[in-house]
Amino acid sequence: MNDGRFPVTHREPAVGVVRVPYAVGSNCHAAKGSFGVPLHKDDPRTIGGHRLVDRLGAGGMGVVYRARSRSGREVAVKVVHAQYAQDPVFRARFRQEVEAARRVSGAFTAAVVDADPEAEPPWMATQYVPGKSLAARIRDRGALRVTDLRPLALGLVEALRDIHRAGVVHRDLKPANVLIAEDGPRVIDFGISRAAENHNTLTETGQMVGTPPFMSPEQFTDARTVGPASDVFSLGALLVYCVTGRGPFDADSPYLTGYRVVHNAPVLDGVTGPLRAVLERCLAKAPADRPGLDELEAEFERALPEPAPGEPETLTLRLPSGGRPGAPALGTTVRPATRRRAHRRALLVLSAVLAAALAAVLTGFLLLGPWNGDGEARTRATGSSASRWGTLPTGWKPWQTTVSAPAERGVKKAPGYEGDTSPTCVSDGGSVYCGGTALLPTRVDAGTGRTLWRADIAPAGVPADRYITTVLGVDGDKVVVELQITDDSGLGKAQSVLGLDRESGAVRWSHAVRTDSLGSAYADGMTLTEEGDGSAVTVRSARDGTVRRTIPVPVGYLCSVMAADGLPYVECADQEDGSHATKFYLVDPDGSVRTLASPAEQASFVGVLAGELVFLESDDQDVDNGPDLIYTRIVRVDPDSGRRTLTPLPEHYRGGLPTLAHGTFYLATSSGLVTAFSPKTGARLWNSHTNLESPGQASVDASGRTVYTAGASGRVVALDAAKGTVLWESSARAQVLGNSGLLPTVWFNRGALVLSTSDGTIFTLDPAHPERKSVGSG
Secondary structure (H helix, E strand, C coil): CCCCCCCCCCCCCCCCCCCCCCCCCCCCCCCCCCCCECCCCCCCCEECCEEEEEEEEECCCEEEEEEECCCCCEEEEEEECHHHHCCHHHHHHHHHHHHHHHHCCCCCECCEEEEECCCCCCEEEEECCCCEEHHHHHHHHCCCCHHHHHHHHHHHHHHHHHHHHCCEECCCCCHHHEEEECCEEEECCCCCCEEHHHHHHHCCCCCCCCCHHHCCHHHHHCHHHCCHHHHHHHHHHHHHHHHHCCCCCCCCCHHHHHHHHHHCCCCCCCCCHHHHHHHHHHCCCCHHHCCCHHHHHHHHHHHCCCCCCCCCCCCCCCCCCCCCCCCCCECECCCCCCCCCCCHHHHHCCCHHHHHHHHHHHHHHHHHCCCCCCCCCCCCCCCCCCCCCCCCCCCCCCEEEECCCCCCEECCCCCCCCCCCCEEEEECCCEEEEEEECEEEEEEECCCCCEEEECCCCCCCCCHHHEEEEEEEEECCEEEEEEEEECCCCCEEEEEEEEEECCCCCEEEEEECCCCCCCCEEECCEEEEECCCCCEEEEEECCCCCEEEEEECCCCEEEEEEEECCEEEEEEEECCCCCECCEEEEECCCCCEEEEECCCECCCEEEEECCEEEEEEECCCCHHHCCCEEEEEEEEECCCCCCEEEEEEEEEEEECCCEEECCEEEEECCCCEEEEECCCCCCEEEEEECCCCCCCCCEECCCCCEEEEECCCCCEEEEECCCCCEEEECCCCCCCCCCCCCCCCCEEECCEEEEECCCCEEEEECCCCCCCCCEECC
16 A cells, blocks of 8 residues: 555655765774775775775875785774875874884774884774774764663773873874774774873974863863873763763864863763762863772762663753753754854953964864764864864865766766656765666766766666666665666566676676565665565675575565665555554664564654664645645654654644654755754754745754755755754756656765755755855766
């Protein structure tokens, strides 16, 4: 039974939970098989006898690769940029970094296994830790449960103990420098640590480096006095972030952040009980007032007891004073603080020493990092990591092209179809991959807008208006694409999923899919399709197309496959009574499958929040509502126990496909009204009217501070995620409006916005300067 929300073909959007996959580098390591991107053509193939496998990330200092030693051991190799390797001061810093890191060895640090600071270029190899950074963990899954916080806090104390015993002060302990491995946290990247006994050699006034939200007061005022107590302060700030989703001194610029670190009391709203008392001591302004590591370990053991059997595994937090009703609680991703108090007067009284120190911090950022999860050095002399808009890559310019632009490889000229060509695209950081009605899969350079290739996958003799391509995702060196061929009536005639070579667009593998299936999906290195007689959903490797397992489909059921938050799911409904998803399957990374019976209304799955599956149920679509749905209830399901939490909405919300991001639901109506509400209580957080007509699904940036929605003409509106205030509205881009029914979506690429319009235009915007004129690329 099709209620209008399941797609019959890819002319309509899918369930609304598909997330754009990003191939990004971690700080210095990455989850195995999940985050590396292929080597660039100018990358070396070996360093010091280590064979490079792929890139893990890049930043201001250099590039980090995943590599294998001659014995087959996996390592992370950091290679310094050539321009810095020629600087004798910088080389001395790197030599000291290697010496310091070699002395550190412990269960919760990533050990140095090889290095050559005298090489051209200098490099260092450390233990490869298969795990995401703590920053990515909190961004993706929200604040930590008490069962996660206790081993993290104690593990970091032990890691700092090993570091300090070696005579080293880390100086840059932050969420991006902590990896979450299966057996506990790992502290990585001693990029700005210094041997304690040599702290006067290279660390002079005005040459301090660090990350302001996690730096100690003494790092700002006199870097020469920085000792082990500085890392305790950073640990306190890090744990506040883990509990609340924001730092205790967050501000909109590193200057204001630095002032708060030095002069203001920490903001600990939401942290209660014994843990608050411990963190207050860690964040004392005077180093002598902070606890030592042995004392801190004992205090954490008392403040973070292991839960008794049957007790909830979440911390009990108090709603911050003045907090709005329905604000996300612990377990949701809390947006960074958005308080905008007028501290300009206070900043004017900063001493010249502090001002110079803060300016030097930005210089240090540019020269030495910071390394971060998206592989970019996001802080430059003119920006800050706390900035709403972030920082675009050096030399970036806004561009505009079309899906019909000549390609450099493959099919040079796009098929001549004059109907709707609304493209849908996927970004992997360096490129944008697009498909759509009458479109062959196309790779566009995300930096310049050049069309790099157009894949030759259209069957001979098939008119352009009879095929639809969908880019499902990018997995390593493969681009996963679905190709559907329709007949005169628009019904499926043939369907297949293909793996294309990322560099050339050539077909590397393909397999047939049932023509009456509800589409295919890609997530976590796997494709999900219905094949053969439709008796099972087939799970295949996205790398080579081989079958990993099959999920039997109950007789008489209709199934839809989908991806949410990078993970694959299957929803099957009884065709006789399709009002509820009578079977819901969770596919784990190892290929195993968990099944839930009737968790919620069919086609209502939205995503994952704090480990729970979230469904947003609606009344049946009514002609009086136009294209909008009326949402009535939130259902949250524990995937392990199957326990359901039902939350009727205090008011019914109208809108199209919902977005669940950073602990908040966002909806846009066909008239341009955007609504934000809590997924915990359903309480409305704000309503905001825009000038858009029939906007697409809302998109939220990685920081959770800005919401974007766009209309079919390419007009974009940016709203403050906390208050709903309209920040700006861009001009239209499309020359002609199509009627394909596809609603536009805003994608993100290295800080820029990427959009398409119904006439086949693809363009980028600088979110900080949306008025910048685009450079034509084709």
